[in-house]
Amino acid sequence: MVQHESSKVEFKREYSDTIRRSVIAFANSDGGCIIVGIADDGEVYGVADVDVTLSRIASTIRDSILPDVTLFTRCDPEIMDGKKVIRIDVQRGTARPYYWKEKGIRPEGVFVRQGASSVPASPAAILQMIGESGEGRYEEARSFNQDLTFTQTAAFFRKRGLAFGKAQMQTLHFIGNDGMYSNLAWMLSDQCVHSIKLAVFEGAEKSVFRDRRELSGSLLKQVADAYEFIDRLNRTRSDFQGLDRVDSRDYPPEAIREGLLNLVVHRDYSFSAASLISLFEDRLEMISVGGLLPGIQLSDIELGVSVLRNRNLADVFYRLRLIEAYGTGLLKIRECYRGAPQQPVLAVSDNAFKLTLYNRNRLAADNQAAAPAAPRLASEREQAVLRLIARKGRVTRKDVESECDIAVGTAVNLLRAMLDKRMIVKVGLGKNTAYRSKD
Template sequence: MSETNRIEYKRELSEGLEKEVVAFLNYREGGIIYIGIDKEGRTVGVQDADSNQLKIKDRLKNNIRPSALGLFDIVSEERDGKEILKIIVASGSEKPYHLKKYGMSEKGCFIRLGSAAEPMSQKQIEELFASRTRNSIGKIKAHRQDLNFEQLHIYYQEKQKPLNKQFRKNLELTTIEGDLNYAAYLLADENNLSVKVAKYKGDTRVDLMESNEYGYCSLVKATKSVLDKISLENRTITQITQKERKEHRLWNAIALREAIINAFVHNDYTREIAPKFEIFNDRIEITSAGSLPDGLSKNEFFEGFSIPRNKELMRIYKDLDLVEQLGSGIPRILESYSKECFRFSDNFLRMIFPAADDVYRETPQVSPQVTPQVTPQVQELLNVINGEVSRTELQNSLGLSDRKNFRINYLNPALEEGFVELTIPDKPKSSKQKYRLTEKGRKARQE
């Protein structure tokens, strides 16, 4: 495959990398840069992928203005038996981006034209600067400056990424003047943002059964609470035939998770409206504030092109493994649900996923075969899970050396009954895979 307007090949990590990234940041669709592939599309590979990833991140962080953090991902891939690096660059909302060394000039500003990064004219630079988005959560000063971030510290510590004294600046939680911004307010231990999960008895909003509130805390904590709650509601449907037993969930778990996180990360918080989650007897609706970002069409949205509305949140959610990589969420949802499930308006984006069966049953028929069972081995496992832990850590805590025994008698039954869930559900065999208790698992442990 040859280079295109959205694909750039580089045989090795070179000095011109920042120029290519700037060009994609200024381009309306963003783009992808491959390191370890020559201009003819032949794979040559990279020698030290981990070291190169750190170098790239450091260079893009320090050499590009405005900050590109939250607007790029670096992932390692294998092609033709060789390791290469893939840099995914989103279209930025603070154009024109430029090389710090040359400033906002024709030598510092570039844009993608065809398969090349071309210098921008002074007129283009001035026009883009005049239309730059200023009303963003990173630029708005928080109305409270006495904010604490203990919850954020805990989440980063769990990922073995402890925050230092400069974390407010490093995570872009301050304005240019040094005040805490609205992104910091959303991520603080206390705020006034109310996040609701509502349940209705029928197919309309007339008969409200339950209203759960998960706001007034760090947005990350609210996100995890909503994920746990809806995972609990996403029950397993069992069909037993003469030949086999079939099981499936009300909604596809991977698509549902992506939709929930997408609603949190891309919500327009400048309107002081939180995303909303509503469960009906025949569907679930997930609504976020804000229309599509300027410059992003519906077709580009469905194809996975990304213009992060809140790059500060995107960066933190990616640090905490809530987001895997830029632009991957919508394509994952489309693997299970059609484009007709998305509703766009001038002020909101709504995702509507039909349920595979009635969400609520007046007289549920539960066979003894599918009643959740807490065996002694599963109970032991639930007792040792604190936060997110790896398979090795769990085996060590249980004093088990036999991996097969652990998998068959402890882990698999806990996963099948919904007591435990994967932290990376779409990559079950990932080397970074960890496990955590669901809300159902926490209740089972208490009982």
């Protein structure tokens, strides 16, 4: 018999609850044995009541360690130096990480062997074990965080008249066969660590920030918040065709919606990088990690082929009627831009993809500006605005109201007419909107 402790052997002079820490460590590492009745220095003391101690050990292993590790343990009494001891053999488990039930899947509850000691596992080691024990897809692996709440996701289900209880969670794969939350549950929980970052830039380059946001929480809420943020900045241009007024948004709302859904559903969540949305004066870019799946080419995607990286996540969106049919997103986006001079562009690299939507009103204005136009005489109010700009450099709508002594609606129409005549240009967004001379 080996009379010293090692990475595979540990001594316990008597039974204590710390035995579970050693069992967990061996099951998470390469296996080993625990011998109860031997001191750390190798001296054999024996076990006074073997039957009672065996029962306590079995109860501790069965009741305080998850997932069930009993299939990988065996407890037997032995005689050493004429005294009764108990040998606990532990094999490396197949459902790692094993953890102390009361502590959960975190360093204080997950242990590994380090030399002759059982020590808390690092977060990186825990994640690696989770990945190794998964079924090949990130969304199906056991979540690192088991303290999850679903306030935001439950609200989406209620809004659509759908039940959202434990039975639905199991059906939708929020809960795995081991009774634990999956990464899908983590992604749709209030504690989701994956995020969407939005940025608004002045002009067509990433040189001057106008605004920025970072969205967190359930992926469902992130999609809704991202759409609301973009929609507030999605301006409307009004034209008249005869007696009819025709309103046109910078970006088709349906294209934005489909782009956001694709951004979230097809992302590779095994990467920690955030999804990025950038809004420029002339375009909207959506960038997410996760290239094409093996065997799929960009031309296949453009034809409507749908191969889901996150099948269960897509099923949740389908259940909530956010997705109508798989593989139609890009086709819907292109339909929104039918006849537009600049079509949406989908670019794919090995580990990321980018969807670019172009500002339709900006394109129309640029095309109109390129065409020769008859000179127009400025009205008295327009001349007053131009003189005001000459004095101040740039003016706001309120400046125009005061200078011309006109109401809000009249000032808006005046400035819109001057923009259409290309007498002035608009700078800034939202509350920072101003107007300056075209030259």
